[in-house]
Amino acid sequence: MNVQILNFIIYQAMKSGTPLLLATLGEIYAERAGILNLGIEGMMAFGAVVGFGVAYTTGNPWLGLLLGALAGALISLIHAFFSISLRVNQVVSGLALVILGLGIHSVMGKPYVGQKLSNTITGIISPSLAQIPVVGSIIVQDPIAFLGLALSVVLWYVLFKTKYGIILRSVGENPAAADALGINVYKVRYLATIFGGLMAGLAGAYLSIIFRPSWTEGITAGMGWIAIALTIFSLWNPIHALWASYFFGAISASQYLLQGKGIPVDILGMMPYIFTLVIVVIASLAQLKKRIGAPEALAVPYVRGQS
Amino acid sequence: MVVVAIVFGLIGYFAAPKGETKVITKPPTLKAAFIYVGDIGDYGWTHAHNVGRLWVEQHFSWLNTTYVENVGAEDARQVIENLISQGYTVIFGTSFDHMIPMKEAAENHTDIIFFHCSGYIRRPNMGTYMADFYQLYYLNGLMAGALTKTNKIGYVAAHTIPEVVRHIDAFALGIKEVNPDAKVYVRVIHAWYDPEKAQSAANALLAEGADVLAFTEDSPTVLQTLESKMKETGTQYYGFSHYSPMQDIAPNVTVSGQLVHWEVIYADILSKVYAGLYTNTNLQDVDYWGLLDSGAVELGGKPGVPINPKFVNDLKSVTVTDKLTGEELSVYDLVMRRLDQMKDKQMVFDPFEAYNEPIMGWPKDGSPEDLQEMIPVGHRLTYHERLVIDWWVDNVVSVGE
Numbered sequence: 001m002n003v004q005i006l007n008f009i010i011y012q013a014m015k016s017g018t019p020l021l022l023a024t025l026g027e028i029y030a031e032r033a034g035i036l037n038l039g040i041e042g043m044m045a046f047g048a049v050v051g052f053g054v055a056y057t058t059g060n061p062w063l064g065l066l067l068g069a070l071a072g073a074l075i076s077l078i079h080a081f082f083s084i085s086l087r088v089n090q091v092v093s094g095l096a097l098v099i100l101g102l103g104i105h106s107v108m109g110k111p112y113v114g115q116k117l118s119n120t121i122t123g124i125i126s127p128s129l130a131q132i133p134v135v136g137s138i139i140v141q142d143p144i145a146f147l148g149l150a151l152s153v154v155l156w157y158v159l160f161k162t163k164y165g166i167i168l169r170s171v172g173e174n175p176a177a178a179d180a181l182g183i184n185v186y187k188v189r190y191l192a193t194i195f196g197g198l199m200a201g202l203a204g205a206y207l208s209i210i211f212r213p214s215w216t217e218g219i220t221a222g223m224g225w226i227a228i229a230l231t232i233f234s235l236w237n238p239i240h241a242l243w244a245s246y247f248f249g250a251i252s253a254s255q256y257l258l259q260g261k262g263i264p265v266d267i268l269g270m271m272p273y274i275f276t277l278v279i280v281v282i283a284s285l286a287q288l289k290k291r292i293g294a295p296e297a298l299a300v301p302y303v304r305g306q307s
Numbered sequence: 308m309v310v311v312a313i314v315f316g317l318i319g320y321f322a323a324p325k326g327e328t329k330v331i332t333k334p335p336t337l338k339a340a341f342i343y344v345g346d347i348g349d350y351g352w353t354h355a356h357n358v359g360r361l362w363v364e365q366h367f368s369w370l371n372t373t374y375v376e377n378v379g380a381e382d383a384r385q386v387i388e389n390l391i392s393q394g395y396t397v398i399f400g401t402s403f404d405h406m407i408p409m410k411e412a413a414e415n416h417t418d419i420i421f422f423h424c425s426g427y428i429r430r431p432n433m434g435t436y437m438a439d440f441y442q443l444y445y446l447n448g449l450m451a452g453a454l455t456k457t458n459k460i461g462y463v464a465a466h467t468i469p470e471v472v473r474h475i476d477a478f479a480l481g482i483k484e485v486n487p488d489a490k491v492y493v494r495v496i497h498a499w500y501d502p503e504k505a506q507s508a509a510n511a512l513l514a515e516g517a518d519v520l521a522f523t524e525d526s527p528t529v530l531q532t533l534e535s536k537m538k539e540t541g542t543q544y545y546g547f548s549h550y551s552p553m554q555d556i557a558p559n560v561t562v563s564g565q566l567v568h569w570e571v572i573y574a575d576i577l578s579k580v581y582a583g584l585y586t587n588t589n590l591q592d593v594d595y596w597g598l599l600d601s602g603a604v605e606l607g608g609k610p611g612v613p614i615n616p617k618f619v620n621d622l623k624s625v626t627v628t629d630k631l632t633g634e635e636l637s638v639y640d641l642v643m644r645r646l647d648q649m650k651d652k653q654m655v656f657d658p659f660e661a662y663n664e665p666i667m668g669w670p671k672d673g674s675p676e677d678l679q680e681m682i683p684v685g686h687r688l689t690y691h692e693r694l695v696i697d698w699w700v701d702n703v704v705s706v707g708e
Contacts, residue, residue, distance in 0.1 A: 004514060004516070005514050005515065008510070008511075008513075008514035009514075012510065110348065113346070113348035113349070113350070114348060114349075114350040114526065114527065114556075116531060116556070122539070127539040127540055127541075128540070128541065130539070130540065140539075212502065212503070212506065212528075213502075213506070213527075213528060213531030213532060213534075213535055214502070214526075214527065214528070214531055214556075216502040216503075216526060216528075217346070218503075219502075219503075221503045252507065253507070253510070253511075254511075255507055255508075255511070256494045256507055256508040256510075256511030256512070256707065257511045257514065257515065259494055259495070259508075259511075259707030259708070260492065260494065260511070260515065260705050260707045262707075264708065265496075265497070265504075265707075
């Protein structure tokens with residue numbers, strides 16, 4: 001393995017890991033509050049098309065990222081309403097939104113197929129430094145990649161070291177107890193879900209504005225599903241999400257390198273899901289379950305007065 | 308005899324309507340339908356077919372056309388039946404996947420005319436047509452061999468069906484003629500249209516040291532990847548446009564490419580149908596094989612521009628020996644010479660002919676070490692041998708499946 005290939009893997013790991021990371025961080029917060037949001041793929045797709053459309057029309061990629069994120073939040077608001085206020089089955093609601101989001105992104109994206117943006121967002125450090133072994137691949141990344149890195153740390157800190165984190169986690173573990181303590185369970189869950197959608201939308205906009213050279217239908221290519229697997233794989237911990245997303249990004253980057261050595265691409269494609277299954281099995285061993293298992297009230301609608 | 312003539316003449320005179328001129332009835336409109344396997348916005352295969360359709364619709368006032376997108380093998384039969392019930396009398400199927408459903412429809416509707424692209428089944432009411440790029444890929448290969456600095460040339464392939472194998476081999480043969488040290492690396496993405504995989508495969512090839520890329524995939528992604536890589540790192544990369552004019556999308560890296568003009572074939576077919584030369588009974592042997600000599604294909608990344616002006620001087624500065632004449636000339640001149648030789652109806656030159664030495668290769672299901680003589684000296688591959696080609700030229704050293 002020479003330096004050029006190593007650099008390539010690290011570079012791609014961060015680049016393709018970033019949308020996974022952003023979406024996963026959002027989903028971690030939503031699930032920590034007890035809301036299972038399977039609609040990430042649809043929210044990413046919607047965020048991608050809105051982000052691209054805005055960036056294309058206004059020429060401002062940052063505006064595209066912002067509005068893409070808001071677009072994701074908008075769809076998640078639907079999910080929040082159905083899951084929290086109407087107490088609909090969260091699996092069904094989430095999946096419906098996947099279909100909605102994907103459908104919208106196909107239709108809205110038609111005029112943009114094959115188009116590329118004239119202004120995009122690149123790294124701050126000069127790309128010529130990318131040649132430096134290992135470090136070079138990291139420092140030339142775009143600002144959003146660094147945002148992902150920073151957010152992982154910040155969100156980890158908030159989740160485990162602050163009062164707000166405790167409130168969030170308690171709502172996901174035992175909403176009845178949290179309610180009894182005066183916490184507004186509905187409000188917390190709404191906010192967490194919307195945050196999840198915001199991050200998914202941002203991840204989608206990142207894909208269409210920074211990651212891919214032009215707009216194409218199916219731009220999310222299943223990343224939303226990998227983010228859901230990643231949420232479990234990282235055991236609902238933002239710091240684990242950080243290295244896990246880059247790890248999965250590295251796997252996808254190596255696909256065609258290994259194809260040259262005779263390893264079929266599909267084997268690598270399965271890896272994220274196989275790894276997740278392994279982690280789920282390990283985490284469900286009784287001794288470990290209490291410490292690192294899923295939030296107790298995950299996907300269970302909460303009604304005040306019922307336990 | 309004369310009496311009979313006078314009698315008939317008198318009858319004709321009294322029978323004809325008085326004072327009216329003979330009315331010429333307007334010829335019927337011809338309704339033709341096109342079935343696409345992909346999206347017309349793909350900027351690749353389907354887009355190009357649609358451009359051809361639009362051309363004939365605009366130029367032939369007697370023609371009405373329609374199209375259906377995203378039709379795979381499963382839907383094709385139903386779609387064909389719908390179109391026939393809407394009154395379309397000529398149906399074009401533009402993907403290999405449409406072959407069997409179309410054949411079945413043709414058996415059931417012997418009054419309808421069918422034309423199938425890229426297949427080989429024909430019937431009295433079903434003809435075939437295809438435009439092939441192997442000559443263009445050969446010319447691209449000449450340029451690739453001359454321009455590469457790393458001697459590693461990559462190819463992002465959709466599937467390794469004979470058509471694509473033929474194109475890769477033609478590309479490799481062109482490279483070999485100019486640069487025997489260069490090697491070709493193929494990565495297969497198993498999809499005709501998948502920008503995500505194309506980008507991934509292109510990046511992997513670049514990471515392994517390739518600086519020239521050609522591809523078979525229905526989007527400009529590979530070229531865009533090269534263009535952004537070049538913008539990021541300042542290194543010059545080279546790429547070849549595919550099917551639709553992509554040079555303007557990636558003007559700094561596109562050297563040349565392959566262009567198709569389906570309208571040449573569609574115009575020929577439809578005007579013959581309209582004139583009654585093609586009917587539902589005489590298509591058994593109608594098979595179009597559009598090459599440079601017919602104008603159905605064109606060299607370049609942009610119509611009218613066979614080589615991007617940016618790279619002309621580079622190509623003029625590399626010299627090579629013409630294997631037919633022994634002459635020394637620049638690669639640019641060789642490309643132009645071969646272009647003329649292949650446009651000639653006599654096809655004086657063909658990439659798949661072994662002139663001075665045999666062409667060596669290895670079987671697709673073998674490994675690069677099993678080199679065998681694939682084309683003996685003096686032999687030019689037959690049409691059939693090209694249709695089923697299943698071996699790689701010896702400078703193709705890595706094919707990922």
